[in-house]
Amino acid sequence: xxxxxxxxxxxxxxxxxxxxxxxxxxxxxxxxxxxxxxxxxxxxxxxxxxxxxxxxxxxxxxxxxxxxxxxxxxxxxxxxxxxxxxxxxxxxxxxxxxxxxxxxxxxxxxxxxxxxxxxxxxxxxxxxxxxxxxxxxxxxxxxxxxxxxxxxxxxxxxxxxxxxxxxxxxxxxxxxxxxxxxxxxxxxxxxxxxxxxxxxxxxxxxxxxxxxxxxxxxxxxxxxxxxxxxxxxxxxxxxxxxxxxxxxxxxxxxxxxxxxxxxxxxxxxxxxxxxxxxxxxxxxxxxxxxxxxxxxxxxxxxxxxxxxxxxxxxxxxxxxxxxxxxxxxxxxxxxxxxxxxxxxxxxxxxxxxxxxxxxxxx
Ligand SMILES: Cc1cc2nc3c(=O)[nH]c(=O)nc-3n(C[C@H](O)[C@H](O)[C@H](O)COP(=O)(O)OP(=O)(O)OC[C@H]3O[C@@H](n4cnc5c(N)ncnc54)[C@H](O)[C@@H]3O)c2cc1C
Numbered sequence: 001x002x003x004x005x006x007x008x009x010x011x012x013x014x015x016x017x018x019x020x021x022x023x024x025x026x027x028x029x030x031x032x033x034x035x036x037x038x039x040x041x042x043x044x045x046x047x048x049x050x051x052x053x054x055x056x057x058x059x060x061x062x063x064x065x066x067x068x069x070x071x072x073x074x075x076x077x078x079x080x081x082x083x084x085x086x087x088x089x090x091x092x093x094x095x096x097x098x099x100x101x102x103x104x105x106x107x108x109x110x111x112x113x114x115x116x117x118x119x120x121x122x123x124x125x126x127x128x129x130x131x132x133x134x135x136x137x138x139x140x141x142x143x144x145x146x147x148x149x150x151x152x153x154x155x156x157x158x159x160x161x162x163x164x165x166x167x168x169x170x171x172x173x174x175x176x177x178x179x180x181x182x183x184x185x186x187x188x189x190x191x192x193x194x195x196x197x198x199x200x201x202x203x204x205x206x207x208x209x210x211x212x213x214x215x216x217x218x219x220x221x222x223x224x225x226x227x228x229x230x231x232x233x234x235x236x237x238x239x240x241x242x243x244x245x246x247x248x249x250x251x252x253x254x255x256x257x258x259x260x261x262x263x264x265x266x267x268x269x270x271x272x273x274x275x276x277x278x279x280x281x282x283x284x285x286x287x288x289x290x291x292x293x294x295x296x297x298x299x300x301x302x303x304x305x306x307x308x309x310x311x312x313x314x315x316x317x318x319x320x321x322x323x324x325x326x327x328x329x330x331x332x333x334x335x336x337x338x339x340x341x342x343x344x345x346x347x348x349x350x351x352x353x354x355x356x357x358x359x360x361x362x
Contacts, residue, residue: 004032006175012344013038013191015183015205019047019160019330020322021197022167023081027337028195028344029174030084037171038189040182044268045164046199047330049218049300051247051256052160054078054331057127057152058098058236062115066309071328072120074335075155081334082158085166092248094156096234099135099142099149101285105238106147113150126153139231141288157234157247160330186319193344194319197336200265200303202323209311211324213262213301217274220296221282222252227291237285244281252292255282259327262301270299302326312339320344 009032014025017039029035042048056075060068082091100106117124130149135142138151171178186194186205196205203211223230230253235246247254258274275297282289305311305324310332312322320343322336 006032007034008032009344009346010034010192011190012036012193012195013189014195014197015186015189016196016198016201017164017168017178018045018197018199019050019163019167019333020199020325020336021195022164022171023333023337024195024197024322024340025176026084026167026170026174027341029171029176031341031344033193033344035171035176036191037176037178038181038183039178040198040201041180044199044201044301046300046302047160047164049298050160050330051218051245051254052092052158052163052330053096053234053236053245053247054156054158055236055328056155056331057113057116057123058096058155059328059331060116060119061112064308065119067328068116068119070309070335071331073338074332077334077338078156078158085163085170087162087166089250090158090162090166092157092159092250093232093234094154096152096155096157096236097130097135097138097149098152099235099237099285100147101237101239102147105240106149108238109150127151128153139233139235139286141228141231141286142235143285143287146285152236155234158330159249163330192318195322195340195344196315196319197322199323199329200301202303202321206315206319206321208315209321209323210306212304212306213265214259214304214326215262215267215299215301216257216259217270217278217297217299218254218256219275219278219294219298220249220252220254221289221292222295223292228288231286235285237281239281239285242277242281244278244285246282246286246289252295253289255279255289259302265301268299268301270297274299303329310336312336312343314343
């Protein structure tokens with residue numbers, strides 16, 4: 001099939017250059033839009049601090065069946081996106097190990113897997129149970145005595161910062177314009193169509209979009225010459241009742257993350273308590289990490305919708321919104337780009353009622 005002529009569909013402005021905005025912008029360029037991306041920079045960008053896990057099974061919790069279906073769809077689209085970006089090193093792991101420290105942690109994991117398989121029994125092959133010996137064979141640096149776990153096959157990770165750089169490069173190469181600017185009013189933005197994908201900033205531009213901020217501390221550890229190599233899998237632990245994860249990078253790991261309600265959207269200061277909990281859990285889980293350097297301590301705010309399902313909808317004849325991706329915005333970017341491309345197509349663009357929930361636009 002031939003690619004459509006660039007610009008043949010019209011002019012699209014994208015407000016927001018995070019994971020969601022850039023992935024949607026690239027899909028729009030590839031489907032024939034002439035695209036401009038406006039972005040206020042990385043300081044408030046959740047995608048800058050994120051772990052980069054392409055979570056699906058590990059993010060599937062009872063009551064979140066809609067989110068699980070979206071995640072399954074999106075994770076399946078990731079190989080094509082990596083190929084489009086032409087840099088396989090953006091992907092940092094292909095599979096995850098879901099591990100439980102104690103019998104009680106394992107019971108929690110088993111309940112989660114029961115839910116997942118009740119939604120999709122065919123997934124059993126992609127979620128095999130693993131013994132403590134299997135875990136140590138897969139990741140020899142894991143501490144002895146872990147109760148057990150599951151392997152989540154095909155649930156990998158990306159380097160979030162390489163991803164953003166790769167998307168920017170691909171957009172530049174495809175002739176899209178990227179403008180470093182904070183947009184205060186959508187009326188100031190040119191274009192036949194406007195996509196608002198500004199993370200938490202979306203609620204200022206579109207007050208009808210209800211978003212909560214969920215803050216989280218996250219750390220970056222760098223391997224030294226005295227350290228064992230980083231794990232080859234994403235390791236997602238239920239560790240004495242607390243969630244914790246290790247996400248491989250070329251030079252170390254990302255260790256995350258805490259999660260709690262952010263009462264001040266400008267507050268991205270990491271709290272000492274969160275940082276010390278993460279270090280304590282990681283040091284127990286994989287004692288050799290104690291020889292890694294603590295390269296970066298940060299905190300970010302996840303832009304979350306009230307029910308956890310992203311808000312990807314047409315607002316009016318000119319504006320589409322893609323926001324509220326919460327803890328999974330990187331993983332869900334390819335699915336979002338697919339839906340946004342459909343919403344921008346001439347048939348749906350003329351309808352003002354493509355809404356999956358009741359929002360008041362004003
Ligand atoms: C600690 C932590 C760990 C996470 N780990 C993961 C993970 O492992 N996997 C995963 O899938 N997700 C993870 N997330 C969630 C993920 O980061 C977000 O869901 C995702 O980044 C949302 O993407 P976005 O593009 O909507 O928003 P953002 O990434 O926040 O980007 C929004 C962009 O819009 C710009 N902007 C805002 N307002 C304006 C304006 N008025 N004008 C112009 N530009 C504007 C900002 O500058 C920013 O660049 C994590 C988040 C946190 C905080």
